[in-house]
Amino acid sequence: MDTPDRAADAGRFAALTVPVHHASTLTFATTRAFLDRRTQLFDGYSYGLYGTPTTRALEDMVARIEGGSRSIAVPSGLAAVTGPLLALLRAGDRVLVADCVYGSTRDFCTEILQGMGISVAFFPSDADSIAGLLTPATRLVLLETPGYYTMELQDIDAIAREAHAVGALVMADNSYGFGLSNLFTHGVDIVATALSKYGSGHSDLCMGSITVADDALFRRIKLGISRLGIGISADDAYLVIRSLQTLPVRLAEHARRTAPVVDWLARRPEIDVVLYPHSVGPQRDRHARFFRGGHGLLAVRLRQGSLARLSAMLDAMQVFRIGASWGGVHSLIAPFDLSTARRTASVARSGWLLRLHVGLEPLDSLLADLDAGFARFNASS
Numbered sequence: 001m002d003t004p005d006r007a008a009d010a011g012r013f014a015a016l017t018v019p020v021h022h023a024s025t026l027t028f029a030t031t032r033a034f035l036d037r038r039t040q041l042f043d044g045y046s047y048g049l050y051g052t053p054t055t056r057a058l059e060d061m062v063a064r065i066e067g068g069s070r071s072i073a074v075p076s077g078l079a080a081v082t083g084p085l086l087a088l089l090r091a092g093d094r095v096l097v098a099d100c101v102y103g104s105t106r107d108f109c110t111e112i113l114q115g116m117g118i119s120v121a122f123f124p125s126d127a128d129s130i131a132g133l134l135t136p137a138t139r140l141v142l143l144e145t146p147g148y149y150t151m152e153l154q155d156i157d158a159i160a161r162e163a164h165a166v167g168a169l170v171m172a173d174n175s176y177g178f179g180l181s182n183l184f185t186h187g188v189d190i191v192a193t194a195l196s197k198y199g200s201g202h203s204d205l206c207m208g209s210i211t212v213a214d215d216a217l218f219r220r221i222k223l224g225i226s227r228l229g230i231g232i233s234a235d236d237a238y239l240v241i242r243s244l245q246t247l248p249v250r251l252a253e254h255a256r257r258t259a260p261v262v263d264w265l266a267r268r269p270e271i272d273v274v275l276y277p278h279s280v281g282p283q284r285d286r287h288a289r290f291f292r293g294g295h296g297l298l299a300v301r302l303r304q305g306s307l308a309r310l311s312a313m314l315d316a317m318q319v320f321r322i323g324a325s326w327g328g329v330h331s332l333i334a335p336f337d338l339s340t341a342r343r344t345a346s347v348a349r350s351g352w353l354l355r356l357h358v359g360l361e362p363l364d365s366l367l368a369d370l371d372a373g374f375a376r377f378n379a380s381s
C-alpha cells in the first residue's frame with residue numbers, strides 16, 4: 001500500500017465538502033464536442049439544467065441510500081413521481097395505482113394521465129394481489145407504502161411478481177422509507193422519493209429523486225426528464241448533501257422520541273387506532289420486511305371528531321404546528337378527512353385522522369401540548 005505523501009500534500013485545498021457549481025452555459029473545447037454534446041446527458045455534462053458536479057454528487061449519494069445504481073434529482077417529490085410516468089407512459093397504456101397515494105399524485109393520475117388517454121385504476125391500499133386488475137395494456141404499477149396518512153402497506157414482493165409477469169414496471173413512492181429500505185430487493189424498478197422530507201430534514205426546500213437499478217431504465221427516464229425542462233439548483237443540492245450526512249442519526253432520534261408518544265396516544269380514550277406500523281397494528285410484520293425502523297411520522301384515527309372540535313384542539317397548540325410537509329426538526333399535526341380521500345376499503349372510509357410528525361422538541365412539552373389539546377377537544381362540542 002502506498003503511504004500518502006503528506007509533505008507533497010501541504011498547501012492543497014482539502015475541504016470535506018462538495019463544491020457548489022453554479023452554471024447554465026458550459027463551454028466545449030472543440031466544434032465536434034459541441035455538436036456531440038447530447039451524448040453527455042447520462043454521464044457527462046452539457047448544460048447546467050442536465051447536471052453539474054454538485055447535482056451528480058447528490059444523485060450518487062441518493063442512489064447509494066436507496067440501494068439503486070443511478071438517481072435523478074428533480075425539483076420536488078411530486079416531480080419524482082410524475083416525471084417517470086410522463087417519460088414512460090403513452091396513450092392506450094394502463095396504470096394501476098394504490099388507493100393511498102399522495103393526493104397530488106392521485107390528482108395527476110386522474111387529471112393529467114387520463115386526459116392523455118392513459119387509463120388509471122386504483123387498488124386497495126393494503127393489497128397483496130392486483131391480479132384481477134392486470135391487463136396486457138398495463139405498463140406500470142404505482143405503490144406507496146405505507147400509504148399517505150392512512151399508513152397501510154401493500155405487499156410489494158407479491159405485487160411486483162404479478163406485475164413483472166405481464167411485463168409491467170413497478171414504481172414506489174418511498175418518501176416514507178428513505179434511508180430505511182432497499183425496495184429494489186423486493187422487486188421495485190423505480191423508487192421515487194420526496195427529499196423535501198427527511199432527505200433535506202429542515203423544512204427549507206423542496207426536492208425529489210428518481211432512483212433505478214437498471215441502466216437502460218435510467219436512460220429512458222433521464223431522457224424523458226430532460227425533455228420536460230426541469231432541474232434543481234446547486235444551492236439546494238448542496239443543502240441536501242449536507243443533510244444526508246446526518247440522515248441515519250436524525251431518523252433514529254425521531255424514532256426514539258416517537259415511541260413514548262405512540263404509547264401515550266394509545267392510552268387516550270379519544271383515539272380509536274394509532275397508525276404506526278413500525279411498532280403497532282396488524283401490519284407490523286409487513287413493515288419489518290421492508291423497513292429497518294420507524295421515524296417520527298404517525299397518524300391516529302379519532303373515535304369521533306368534527307371540524308369544530310379539531311379546530312378547538314389544533315388552533316391553540318403551542319409546540320405542534322399545523323402543517324403537512326413533515327421530516328424537519330419541528331413537530332407537526334394535520335387533520336385528514338377520510339370520507340373524501342379514498343375510493344376503496346382500507347383502514348376506514350369515514351371519520352377523521354390526525355397525522356403527527358414528532359420533531360426534536362423536548363418530549364415533555366410535546367405531551368403537555370397534546371394533553372391540553374385533547375382537553376380543548378373534549379370541552380368543545
Ligand SMILES: *Cc1c(COP(=O)(O)O)cnc(C)c1O
Nearest residue numbers: 076077078102175194196206207
Ligand atoms: C411529501 C410527499 C410527496 C411530495 O413531495 P414534494 O416535495 O412536496 O412535492 C410525495 N409523496 C409522499 C409520500 C410525500 O410524503
